[in-house]
Amino acid sequence: MAISDGQIFDEPHGIPLRVTLMRAERRHRVKALILVLPLAFFILIFFVLPIARMLVNAVHDDTLLTLLPRTISELRQWDGNGLPDEPVYAALVVDLKQTIDQGTAGVIGKRMNYEIAGVVSKVTSSARKAQELSTGPYKEALIKIDALWARHDVWSLLKRGTSPYTFYYLLRAADYQYGPNSEIVASSPGNAIFQDVWLRTFGISFGVTLATLLLGFPVAYLLATLQPKHANLLLIMVLLPFWTSLLVRTTAWVVLLQRHGAVNEILVASHMISQPAELIYNRFGTLVAMSHIQLPFTLLPIYSVMKTISPSYIRAAQSLGAGPFYAFWKVYFPQTLSGVAAGCLLTFILCLGYYITPALVGGPSDQMVSFFVAHYTNEDLNWGMASALGAILLTATLTLYFVFNKLVGINRIKLG
Amino acid sequence: MALSLYASPLERSWYYLHRVLCGGVFIFLVAPTLVIIPLSFNSEPFFTFPMPGLSLRWYEELFLTDRWVGSFYNSIFVAVMVTLLSTVLGTLAALGLSRPKFPWRTAVMSLLISPMVVPVVITAVGIYFFYADARLLNTFTGLILAHTTLATPFVVITVTATLIGFDHSLTRAAASLGAPPVTSFFKITLPLVLPGMISGALFAFITSFDEVVVALFITSANQRTLPKAMFSGINQEISPTITAAATVLTLFAIVMLTTVELLRRRSERLRGSRKAAAVV
Known part of the structure; x- marks a missing residue:
C-alpha cells in the first residue's frame, strides 16, 4: 500500500487534502497569533522596552562625552600618565566657555562629583573664570584658577569619559569605584553603603x-x-x-x-x-x-x-x-x-x-x-x-x- | 483531624498546642484589619482604646474634603479605564493562547505575565524614564497605560484558567451549523469565559485601585489617587482620616472577595454539571 492519504482523497480542484489541511491549520495559527498580538505589542512597548532602556542606563552615560566634546576628543591621545598637555587644556577652556552659554557646567560638575566628592563648585567656578581667558598657555592659567585641574585623578575621570559606557554605577552598587589610575578599588567608607x-x-x-x-x-x-x-x-x-x-x-x-x-x-x-x-x-x-x-x-x-x-x-x-x-x-x-x-x-x-x-x-x-x-x-x-x-x-x-x-x-x- | 480516643498525653498536648498556635496566627492575620474599623469611628484623633466617643467625623472628612474626594474620583476613573483596557486585551490574548497548537506558548505566556514578576519599583523606574521622553509624565493617560501593564497578567491568568477545560468542538459545532465566527463567539465562547473575565476584571480593578508605587513615580498632585493620598497621609502626619479610608477599602475588598469566590463556585459547578452531562 504505497498510496498516501493525500492521493486517495483528492479534492475536486486538484489540491491534495494534506495541503488543504495544512493551510487550514496555518490559518488557525495565524488567527490565534492575531488575538495575542495587541497585548504582546502593548507589553513590549510599555513594559519590556522601558525596562530594557533602564538596563542600558545602568552602563550608558555620555554626559562628559557630549558636554565636553573637544576635551574628550583631545584626551583620546593622552596616555594617562601624569597630566595631559597644553592642547587638552586649550580644548577644555573652549568647552568650559561653551558650558556657560548652555548652562551645563552644573551638570558636568554633578557627574564628576559622583566619582570625586566636592568638585561641583570648583567646576562651575572654573567655567565662570575661564570666560576671561583669551590667550595661552592655558595649562598654567587653568591650574591657577583651580588646583583641581592639576589633579591626576580628575583627568583620569575625564579620560574615562571618552567611552559612552561606564561600569561606574554597577561598581558603586557593589561598593567599588575607580581609583586615581582608573583601576578598580573599594569605595571609601563614606560611600560604601x-x-x-x-x-x-x-x-x-x-x-x-x-x-x-x-x-x-x-x-x-x-x-x-x-x-x-x-x-x-x-x-x-x-x-x-x-x-x-x-x-x-x-x-x-x-x-x-x-x-x-x-x-x-x-x-x-x-x-x-x-x-x-x-x-x-x-x-x-x-x-x-x-x-x-x-x-x-x-x-x-x-x-x-x-x-x-x-x-x-x-x-x-x-x-x-x-x-x-x-x-x-x-x-x-x-x-x-x-x-x-x-x-x-x-x-x-x-x-x-x-x-x-x-x-x-x-x-x-x-x-x-x-x-x-x-x-x-x-x-x-x-x-x-x-x-x-x-x-x-x-x-x-x-x-x-x-x-x-x-x-x-x-x-x-x-x-x- | 479529630483527636483519637487512645492518643497519648504527649499527643494530646501537642494537638492543643497546635490549635492554640493556629488561633494565634489567625488573630495575627485578621486583627490588624479588624482593629482599624472601630478606630475609624473614634471621636478623638487618637489611635487608642477605649475610645472616648463615637463619631463619623473622619468619614465626613473622607467624603467631603476636596483632597480625599478628588483622589477617590481619580482612583475610580483610572481603575475603570484600566479594567476596560486590560480585560479586552487580556481576554483576547488568553483566547489566542488557549487555541490548540499555539506556537511558542510558554515563551509568549512568560512575556505576557512578566509585569507580575518584575519588582514594581523597577517597572516604575523604567516607565518613569520612558515617560520622561514620551511626555507622558503627570498625565492620566500615562497612569492608565502603566496600570494596564500591571493588571493584564491577572486577566490573562484567570481567563486562561477558565479556558483550560474549554471544549473546542463546541465552536466547531456552531460553525458547522452555520454560525459565523462573531455569533459563535458571543453565543458560545463568551458565556463560558465570562466568569474568568469578571474575576480578571475585578483583579485588574483592584490592582489599579491599590497601586501606589508607580503612581508615586509618574504622577503629580493633579492625578493624586487614593493610595497616593493614603501614603502621604501615613508618611507625613498620621491623620485619622486614613482609618476611615482603610475601612472603606476593606469593605471593598470583602465585596470583591465574595464576588470572586461566588464566581469560582459557579464556574466549578458548571464544569461539574458538564462532566455529569458527558457521563449521561
Missing part, C-alpha cells in the same frame, strides 16, 4: 520567609486536615488580608504598633512591660508588617500541596509501628516539601522588591534596595545609580524566578 543594603535586603527577605514558614506551616496543616466546611471558613480568614490593600494593612500596623498603639497598651496593661516598647520604625516593625503581608503567599502553596496528600500514608506508617511524630516527620513532611519550596521561594522573591512597607514602618536602617532605587530616581536624580541598583535587583529576581519555574512551573500560579 550598598553591600550593607544588599545584605539587609536579603536578610530581611530571609527573615520574613522563615517567619511566614513557621507561622504558615501549622496553619496549612490545620486547614488541610480539617473538614472542608470548617476549612473553607478559615481559608477566608487567610484570603481576606490577601485581598485588602497593602496600604491598608501597613496603615493598620502603623496604628497598632505605635508608642501609644493598641499592642503597647495591652502589653503595659498586662504588666508584661513597664514602659511602651519601640515596636515601629525599626527592624521589628518591618519584619512584623512584611510577614503579615506575605503569610498567605507562603501558606497557600503549602496548603494546596498538603490537600493532595492522602491520610492513608500516615495511617500505614503508624500501623507499621511508627510513632505519630516519627510518622509525621518521615512520611508526611517530605511530601509537603514541594509546597514549602514553592511558598518560600515565592515569598523570598516578592520580599526582595519591597518598598512601601519598609518605607512606612521601618527606620532609616531598615530600607531595602527598592528604597534606594526610588530615592535615586526621585530625590537625587542620579538615574545611572537607580538603574544600576534596579538592574542588579532585576537580575536577582529573574534568576530566582527561573529556579521557581523549574521547580514549580509558573503556569501553576493560581489566583484566589
